[in-house]
Amino acid sequence: MTNVLTFILVAIIKIVITVFVLLTAVAYTVWLERKVVGRMQNRWGPTRVGPFGLLQPLADGLKFILKEDLTPPYVNKPIYILAPMLAVVMALTSIAIIPIGPTLHIGDYATPIQITGVTDANGQSSDIAIGLLIILGVTSIGVYGIALAGWSSNSKYSLLGSLRASAQMVSYEIALGLSLVGVLMITGSFSLRAIVEHQQGLMFGFIPRWNFFYGFQFVAFFIYLMAAFAETNRIPFDLPEAETELVAGYHTEYSAMKFAMFFMAEYANMVTVACLASVMFLGGWSGPVFGPPIVQSLLPVLYFMARIFFFLFLYIWIRGTLPRFRYDQLMGFGWKFLLPLAIANIVITAFVIAWRA
Amino acid sequence: MHLILFIIFAVFCVGGALGLLISKHPINSALSLIVVMVSLAVLYLLLGAEFVAAIQVIVYAGAIMVLFVFTIMLLNAGEEERTKGSRVATALGFPALIIGAATVIYAILAKIGITGSLSLGQFRGTPEAVSDLLFRDFLLPFEVTSVLILIAIMGAVLLARKGSAE
Amino acid sequence: MVPITYYLVLSAILFACGVAGFLIKRNIITIFMSIELMLNAVNLTFVVFAAHWQKLSGHVFVFFVMVVAAAEAAVGLAIIIAIFRTRETLNVDRVNLLKL
Numbered sequence: 371m372t373n374v375l376t377f378i379l380v381a382i383i384k385i386v387i388t389v390f391v392l393l394t395a396v397a398y399t400v401w402l403e404r405k406v407v408g409r410m411q412n413r414w415g416p417t418r419v420g421p422f423g424l425l426q427p428l429a430d431g432l433k434f435i436l437k438e439d440l441t442p443p444y445v446n447k448p449i450y451i452l453a454p455m456l457a458v459v460m461a462l463t464s465i466a467i468i469p470i471g472p473t474l475h476i477g478d479y480a481t482p483i484q485i486t487g488v489t490d491a492n493g494q495s496s497d498i499a500i501g502l503l504i505i506l507g508v509t510s511i512g513v514y515g516i517a518l519a520g521w522s523s524n525s526k527y528s529l530l531g532s533l534r535a536s537a538q539m540v541s542y543e544i545a546l547g548l549s550l551v552g553v554l555m556i557t558g559s560f561s562l563r564a565i566v567e568h569q570q571g572l573m574f575g576f577i578p579r580w581n582f583f584y585g586f587q588f589v590a591f592f593i594y595l596m597a598a599f600a601e602t603n604r605i606p607f608d609l610p611e612a613e614t615e616l617v618a619g620y621h622t623e624y625s626a627m628k629f630a631m632f633f634m635a636e637y638a639n640m641v642t643v644a645c646l647a648s649v650m651f652l653g654g655w656s657g658p659v660f661g662p663p664i665v666q667s668l669l670p671v672l673y674f675m676a677r678i679f680f681f682l683f684l685y686i687w688i689r690g691t692l693p694r695f696r697y698d699q700l701m702g703f704g705w706k707f708l709l710p711l712a713i714a715n716i717v718i719t720a721f722v723i724a725w726r727a
Numbered sequence: 728m729h730l731i732l733f734i735i736f737a738v739f740c741v742g743g744a745l746g747l748l749i750s751k752h753p754i755n756s757a758l759s760l761i762v763v764m765v766s767l768a769v770l771y772l773l774l775g776a777e778f779v780a781a782i783q784v785i786v787y788a789g790a791i792m793v794l795f796v797f798t799i800m801l802l803n804a805g806e807e808e809r810t811k812g813s814r815v816a817t818a819l820g821f822p823a824l825i826i827g828a829a830t831v832i833y834a835i836l837a838k839i840g841i842t843g844s845l846s847l848g849q850f851r852g853t854p855e856a857v858s859d860l861l862f863r864d865f866l867l868p869f870e871v872t873s874v875l876i877l878i879a880i881m882g883a884v885l886l887a888r889k890g891s892a893e
Numbered sequence: 894m895v896p897i898t899y900y901l902v903l904s905a906i907l908f909a910c911g912v913a914g915f916l917i918k919r920n921i922i923t924i925f926m927s928i929e930l931m932l933n934a935v936n937l938t939f940v941v942f943a944a945h946w947q948k949l950s951g952h953v954f955v956f957f958v959m960v961v962a963a964a965e966a967a968v969g970l971a972i973i974i975a976i977f978r979t980r981e982t983l984n985v986d987r988v989n990l991l992k993l
Contacts, residue, residue, distance in 0.1 A: 449754070449758075499777060499853055499854070500777050500778065500780075500781045500854060503778075503781035503782070503785065503854075504781060504784075506781075506785055507781055507784035507785045507788075507789060509789075510784065510785050510788070510789025510790065510793075511765075511784065511788060511789055513789070513793055514761070514793070514796070517793070517796055517797070517800070518758075518796075520800075521754065521796075521800050529800065533797065533800065533801070536793065536797065537797075540790070540793060560854055729894060729895050730894070730895050733895050733899065733900075737899075737903045740903060740907060741903070741906055741907070741910075744906070744907050744910035744911070744930060745910065747910065747914055747923070747926060747927065747930060748910060748913060748914050748917065748918075753920050753922050753923050753926075756923050756926055757922075757926060760926050760929065760930060763907070763930065763933065764933060767933055767936070767937060770900075770903075770937065770940075771937075771940050773895075774900075774940050774941060774943075774944045775944055776940045776943065776944070776952055776955075778952065779936075779940060779952050779955050779956065782956065782959060783936075783959070786959050786960075786963060787929075787933070787959060787962070790963065791929070791962065791963055791966045794966055794967065794970055795922065795925075795926060795966070795970070798922060798970045798973065798974065799922055801974075802922075802973075802974065802977050802983065804920060804922060804983045810919070810984075810986055812919070812986045813917075813919045813986070816916060816917045816919075817917050820913050820916050820917035821913065821917070823913065823916070824909050824910065824912070824913035827909050827912060827913075828905060828906055828909035828910075831905040831908070831909065832902050832905050832906075835898055835901045835902060835905060836898055836902070841897055841898060841901070841945075842896075842897075843896070843897050843945060844894040844895060844896045844897065845894070845895055845896075845897060845900075845941075845944050845945065846894050846895075849944075850943075850944045850947055852943070852949055852952045856949055857949055857952050857953060857956070860949050860950065860952075860953050861953050861956065864950075865950075865953050865957075868957060872957060872960045872961070875960070875961065875964050876960065876963070876964055878964075879963075879964035879965075879967050879968050880967070882967075882968045882971065883967040883968050883970070883971040884971075885971075886968070886971035886972055886974070886975050887970075887971040887974045887975065
């Protein structure tokens, strides 16, 4: 029984740490975005609140909490309140499945650095056998947050914006899922920890065995990246929520905390996409490890964070650089280009695997 | 533990089904049905069907119900009106539901001799095992369903096109 | 340890709710959703028996039922949209004559 209690206690500690780190990361991603986009546009970005504007997210958070939470009288109240909660919950749930590091050995106790992982008696960690399917499922349910937000707002701009956003997300979910099938064929398992552990080690001594290099999944990587940009409604696919289009899209009628929840959901989705891309294509936490055991367990976490930071910077970099797609160009791109390319990638990967075997 | 989880999610299922029946606006019925589907996915997990649970969430709750919700929003279906026909149907329908359910439940409990219990973890429908069956013994139905989906796509696009009124 | 009859009774209740919804409701889309509820109840029965007899064919059949339900939902909703365009109502009581 104490085994179960220890497991629950450790799980609660992991959840608290992860939620805290994730919410801080979301807040500071906003700061990073404002700074980097500002620098790209040859201006400073936030500089006044604290050194380098580092306390800006705190000021923004305070503003959101203290702002008047205005609920328009003509909205469908239960669904109006449910929609942002659904968006945030789904965005934060995917993090539970993602393996952030290998097994952590503290003295006698071993636990994997992942909320939903267990360690068996030999010290081998394993996680959910259908981890990737759960992430795809949670992404599919996340569409409801946006669809219901636009519907409950009872306003034509919101409804049109939310229908556009949902149609875009549903269309690019297909390309997203299919681009990951190549990696699944190489690994032979849906478990994310198994996928990462398949990519450890080096080939020819210096090329890492990531799925991007050794697995030749570079086409799938770019398809995944583009589909993920569309899923998170970021530039160049952010027509549904651009300021110059449809007022503000599905979150027109939301104010203060509920609006903040939509934004948190969007940035948390970005973090999830970054985590999943590094797990599937860039080898998860692989990197040179050295030192005492506790450092050996935590250094991979640092490498994982480095990859996530790279992806977030890529998101912000592209936001500062590219114009946005028109809606028909966007849908045509998803259905007529990415989907056939993803299927071609699956066929070619299957041939290569059969030829190598 | 298995029993407690089963009861919680069975209550969600039945609550969602009754919500589907009682709601006046189709969007509330759709949301109740989504609750039913997600609870059923959890029940599938309790029964060891992990692949089926995952595709229940991805396909049913995440795609088919999105289609329903889109249609309800686009057609802007209002609340149901209470006509004479609907009053008669409700007056006859709820007793018929109870009688029908009671008959089937009695048949299950008394007449069909199924005994046995299920325990957590005794059976696992892993994706590997299901795909082994799907791509060997059931390959022909699998290929036929892909043709079926192609036909459904073509049919749906053709029927919902604006020019179909001509 | 949950007896199988509990799951079967739940499936029967869901199926009965689906049938009731099909007969009681007047909105076409709600009727269609009741059909989906009936299909889900049947899926539950398949999975229960697959676990009971330890055969995976139950899961494969559920997979096929889901595929067919998806295809049927797509075509059915397209038909509903076409009906709405001509009749401008979603109430089945008003769509009961062949001529407009």
